[in-house]
Amino acid sequence: MSEHLPALQVVLPLVSAALCLVLRRAFVVRVFATAVAWACFAIALALLARVEAGGPISYALGGWAPPLGIEYRVDSLNAYVLVIVTAIAAAVFPFPLRGREVRIPRSRHFLFYASLLLALTGLLGIAITGDLFNVFVFLEISSLAAYTLVSLGRDRRALSAAFSYLVMGSLGAGFILIGIGLAYQMTGTLNMADLAVRLDPVRDTRTVWMAFAFLIVGTGIKLAVFPLHQWLPNAYTYAPSLVAGFLSATATKVAFYFLARLVFTVFGVAFAFESMGLGAVLLPASVAALFVGSIAAAYQTDLKRLLAYSSIAQIGYMTLGLALLEERALTGSLLHLFNHALIKGGLFLAAGCVVFRLRSSALADMRGLARRMPLTAMAIVVGGLGLVGVPGTAGFVSKWYLVGGALEGGHLLVAFLLLASSLVAAIYVWKVVEVMIARDGPEPEVRCEAPASMWVPTWALIGASLYFGLQPQWSIGIASQAARSLLAGAP
Amino acid sequence: MALLELGQYGFVIVLLMIGLYVLIARDNLVKKMMGLGIFQAAIILLYISMAKVRGGTAPILIEGGGDVVYSNPLPHVLMLTAIVVAVATTGLGLAIIVRIFESYGTIEESELRELDRSSDKADRGAR
Numbered sequence: 064m065s066e067h068l069p070a071l072q073v074v075l076p077l078v079s080a081a082l083c084l085v086l087r088r089a090f091v092v093r094v095f096a097t098a099v100a101w102a103c104f105a106i107a108l109a110l111l112a113r114v115e116a117g118g119p120i121s122y123a124l125g126g127w128a129p130p131l132g133i134e135y136r137v138d139s140l141n142a143y144v145l146v147i148v149t150a151i152a153a154a155v156f157p158f159p160l161r162g163r164e165v166r167i168p169r170s171r172h173f174l175f176y177a178s179l180l181l182a183l184t185g186l187l188g189i190a191i192t193g194d195l196f197n198v199f200v201f202l203e204i205s206s207l208a209a210y211t212l213v214s215l216g217r218d219r220r221a222l223s224a225a226f227s228y229l230v231m232g233s234l235g236a237g238f239i240l241i242g243i244g245l246a247y248q249m250t251g252t253l254n255m256a257d258l259a260v261r262l263d264p265v266r267d268t269r270t271v272w273m274a275f276a277f278l279i280v281g282t283g284i285k286l287a288v289f290p291l292h293q294w295l296p297n298a299y300t301y302a303p304s305l306v307a308g309f310l311s312a313t314a315t316k317v318a319f320y321f322l323a324r325l326v327f328t329v330f331g332v333a334f335a336f337e338s339m340g341l342g343a344v345l346l347p348a349s350v351a352a353l354f355v356g357s358i359a360a361a362y363q364t365d366l367k368r369l370l371a372y373s374s375i376a377q378i379g380y381m382t383l384g385l386a387l388l389e390e391r392a393l394t395g396s397l398l399h400l401f402n403h404a405l406i407k408g409g410l411f412l413a414a415g416c417v418v419f420r421l422r423s424s425a426l427a428d429m430r431g432l433a434r435r436m437p438l439t440a441m442a443i444v445v446g447g448l449g450l451v452g453v454p455g456t457a458g459f460v461s462k463w464y465l466v467g468g469a470l471e472g473g474h475l476l477v478a479f480l481l482l483a484s485s486l487v488a489a490i491y492v493w494k495v496v497e498v499m500i501a502r503d504g505p506e507p508e509v510r511c512e513a514p515a516s517m518w519v520p521t522w523a524l525i526g527a528s529l530y531f532g533l534q535p536q537w538s539i540g541i542a543s544q545a546a547r548s549l550l551a552g553a554p
Numbered sequence: 555m556a557l558l559e560l561g562q563y564g565f566v567i568v569l570l571m572i573g574l575y576v577l578i579a580r581d582n583l584v585k586k587m588m589g590l591g592i593f594q595a596a597i598i599l600l601y602i603s604m605a606k607v608r609g610g611t612a613p614i615l616i617e618g619g620g621d622v623v624y625s626n627p628l629p630h631v632l633m634l635t636a637i638v639v640a641v642a643t644t645g646l647g648l649a650i651i652v653r654i655f656e657s658y659g660t661i662e663e664s665e666l667r668e669l670d671r672s673s674d675k676a677d678r679g680a681r
Contacts, residue, residue, distance in 0.1 A: 219657040
């Protein structure tokens with residue numbers, strides 16, 4: 064049984080998605096989806112424990128030995144990403160789905176949860192598989208589910224947002240498919256570890272250069288790295304808060320994982336950074352993302368849209384750590400994967416609480432929120448401090464590593480810009496806080512905290528981000544181990 | 555001659571560009587989906603053309619056939635999956651377009667953007 068855990072990790076949510084169509088009752092399906100997410104979380108933790116104890120796991124799907132068959136390969140990086148995705152799913156799935164946020168009636172909620180589980184399946188599949196074409200298939204499963212979920216937002220603008228997300232996402236997936244094809248053409252294999260070996264003799268051909276370029280740009284679109292981020296703000300703003308929280312905390316993280324896998328495992332650092340000059344492209348793009356995202360966020364008048372723009376800046380931190388090519392900075396990136404997932408997931412759920420009570424996430428409607436919904440307001444403040452990177456929060460730990468990595472690599476200017484961008488982040492966070500503590504809100508005596516079913520998941524994520532800010536040894540240990548194995552180029 | 559042998563790639567690139575152009579330049583959302591379809595078809599052609607082995611036959615094992623050259627079956631199989639994905643994407647895209655038409659009354663992107671902008675303004679003006 065336990066040797067089949069890698070397959071179960073993906074098959075369980077896939078089969079459960081189909082089972083949702085049989086169960087149908089909204090409440091039953093919600094409990095069922097939550098249970099599945101928890102089971103996936105348990106499997107991911109078990110996989111992580113096994114990888115830590117016994118090294119990478121290789122699982123031949125259907126008994127066909129790799130490189131001919133599809134291989135599921137779990138090393139410290141995969142296991143870490145699997146834990147992030149399933150942990151977020153476990154916290155987000157119980158968050159109740161309210162009619163104020165989705166346009167489908169309660170009798171159709173089972174379809175929503177089926178899509179949610181399919182999105183989870185796809186994301187876990189990308190993270191676990193060692194086969195390049197398999198990545199494409201899972202990418203499309205998760206993306207198609209994500210387009211559907213975004214289009215279910217209450218506001219009609221969710222539809223146009225979902226459509227541009229679909230167009231951009233399909234274009235990105237198309238680029239990835241071209242890249243995979245070109246790499247296959249030169250090597251005759253789709254297995255990532257095998258590709259790494261067989262690409263070596265043909266590295267200096269134009270076909271491989273094109274394959275690399277197509278794969279990186281395609282992944283960049285999925286990752287929403289600046290300037291390929293146009294689809295993201297609208298999609299997250301108009302999606303139901305639960306969906307925005309889930310996708311912002313997992314989809315971009317998995318895309319970042321795939322980028323790291325391509326650069327470090329498949330193509331190799333020397334090829335990516337020396338022959339192709341990835342650093343020269345990614346470093347300025349990441350720094351630009353920090354400022355464009357944060358400054359745009361400071362101008363927003365809607366909480367969800369503000370959080371969406373802040374995501375673009377936070378993605379910039381992750382790609383920055385990769386572009387710096389320092390072990391410390393890469394550790395910082397991988398830490399930020401986890402920390403930002405907790406913080407942004409929690410913040411979007413808090414926005415969901417706000418929408419539930421106020422029927423709007425506009426900042427202007429949130430005046431005096433601290434007295435009307437103290438728990439929710441507190442969650443937003445703590446999460447916001449995490450985005451800025453105040454000591455004691457999880458965001459501080461990852462930024463500490465990023466700045467340290469930048470200084471070690473002699474990138475003084477980058478380190479300075481990193482700190483400066485945190486100040487810009489402080490502006491948009493303060494803007495939200497200022498509105499919430501304003502004293503001229505309507506009926507300040509009325510307390511209308513969101514129900515426990517909503518604030519408990521929110522605080523589970525925000526509380527975890529606080530915990531991992533104060534006790535970061537566990538996450539630092541895994542992240543630095545994963546960073547070391549990536550830089551060592553071990554497939 | 556070398557140019558002719560690479561002719562398939564030229565064809566694929568031209569198709570890719572036509573698809574991309576339609577996707578970007580057309581205002582009508584259904585036409586955008588058509589552009590996406592052309593783009594995806596071009597990728598499928600790219601894969602299928604790389605599977606061709608000169609003088610190769612269909613990859614069905616011929617018993618006692620001796621020295622038979624087969625085409626590479628793997629890219630064909632991969633493209634079966636890609637076709638399914640393309641169909642699903644088109645289906646979902648068209649479904650979203652139908653709902654866009656129901657709630658906006660138009661499927662022209664420029665008009666949609668105009669309507670979105672005015673509802674953004676209404677959101678801000680309501681405060």
